[in-house]
Amino acid sequence: MVFGFGKKKKYEFSCSSVGMNCGFEVKNASSEQEVLEILKVHAKTAHGMKEIPSDVAEKIKQNIKKV
Numbered sequence: 001m002v003f004g005f006g007k008k009k010k011y012e013f014s015c016s017s018v019g020m021n022c023g024f025e026v027k028n029a030s031s032e033q034e035v036l037e038i039l040k041v042h043a044k045t046a047h048g049m050k051e052i053p054s055d056v057a058e059k060i061k062q063n064i065k066k067v
C-alpha cells in the first residue's frame, strides 16, 4: 500500500461536533496533536477553559475527521 505523494491526510474538527454552540472549525491540521494544540488555545480564548478536561479531550479525539 502506498501512502502520501501529495495526498496526505488532513485532520478536521468542528467545535459543534462535541455539542458546543460554536462555529469554530479546525481545518488542514497535519496531525491529531496539532488539532488538540489549536483547540487548547481556542478553548481558552473562546470558551474560558484553562484546560481541556480529559473527558472532553476524548470526545474531541473521537470527533476529529480525517480527510
Ligand SMILES: [Zn+2]
Pocket (backbone or CB within 6 Å): 015, 020, 022, 023, 024, 042, 046, 047
Ligand atoms: Zn468553540
